[in-house]
Amino acid sequence: MRSTLIATTSAMVLLVLDSTITGVLLPSMRTELGLSAAAQAWVVAIYLVTLAVLMPLGGRLCDALGAGRTFLIGMAGFTVASAGVGLSTGAVEIIAWRGVAGCAAALLVPAGLAVLAEVYPEDRRAGALAVYTGVGQGFATVGPLVGGLCAEFLSWRWGFLVNVPVGIVGLGLMLRARPVTPRRPGRTLLDLSLFRIAAFSGAAFLLFALGFGMTAATIYGAASLQETLGLPPALAGLALLPLVVPLLVATRWAGRSTARVGYRRLGVLGGLSLAIGLLVAGGGILGHAIVVVCLGSVPAGVGIGLLMGPMTNAALSAAPAERRGQASGLVSTVRQLGGVAGIGAVGALTAAMPSGTGGPGALGFAAAAVLVLAAATVARVLPTARDRRDGEPRRPGAPADAP
Helix, strand or coil: CHHHHHHHHHHHHHHHHHHHHHHHHHHHHHHHHCCCHHHHHHHHHHHHHHHHHHHHHHHHHHHHHCHHHHHHHHHHHHHHHHHHHHCCCCHHHHHHHHHHHHHHHHHHHHHHHHHHHHHCCHHHHHHHHHHHHHHHHHHHHHHHHHHHHHHHHCCCCHHHHCHHHHHHHHHHHHHHHCCCCCCCCCCCCCCHHHHHCHHHHHHHHHHHHHHHHHHHHCHHHHHHHHHHHCCCHHHHHHCCHHHHHHHHHHHHHHHHHHHHHEHHHHHHHHHHHHHHHHHHHHHHHHCCCHHHHHHHHHHHHHHHHHHHHHHHHHHHHHCCHHHHHHHHHHHHHHHHHHHHHHHHHHHHHHHHCCCCCCHHHHHHHHHHHHHHHHHHHHHHHCCEHHHEECCEECCCCCCCCCC
């Protein structure tokens, strides 16, 4: 099991680093390759679009081919695509390889979750998902700093080429572990009927809001600090580090305490904590106070840690076992769509308001906080600790002897 967990976690690390460092590397890529403004936008957009659109197909392939096989295909594709991006010499080439990376990521994300759901029993799955999501999101918060260091002291190419050895190690570990992940052919491509399950849809909505909020906290947080306070990219990324330790501590605690606390309470507490952190950080940006931004990062990190792993586990546990590949693909798609919506919404606010005042960034943080609070109100549909019997969640409100 340990090799499987390390392999899937390495995939998560690759994906979140790739998503968070690209924006920091773009200026160096533009200078060296002569990228136009449109080409720069496509370098970012093609990855996000292919990832979000093809994620349901990734979940379907997990059922048809088996999650383990799908993971190997996705990891191999992402490793090759990373090498292609790092060695690109022009706009068309780099955009094409970024598209390939998005396609591979659309297989990796649901496959990693489905592998863990198949390999780990219910009583140990929460802890495994805590490691998987916590380590990955911890790297997401340091991604801008890593990208800034690569651009300043090495080359933008190393931000992508470093993925190659990590991908090879992940492939080797998964081949060594050979997890048993059965094939379940014959399902439709996008099983929206899963949303009829109240606990699944509630957890999915929280994950959508989480994706939106994390976009504000990481990508636009660093950008706002650079624009408002005049910080260089590396220091702007460094200012977000107070989010990391609380995130990792909360993730660890949630993984150990899910059975005792219940998904419902974690959803409410996580949503409230993230919303408070976003509001405080937004106020710090508006007031040009970096100390306040750092203080807001603490509850934001706690909220992310309480939501990411438990809400993912709640959605997977609510789905029937034979549809967990579909469920992993669907909840991953929803979370990614939350991030895409966050990029679009906060980006539109930034473009529509005067720059340099901190207003666009603060308003984006406030919008994310409102959405997270709204999502926290639906946590009542999630199972409580009392709703769990024999290691499996049952419907909230169902009698103790309900099937």
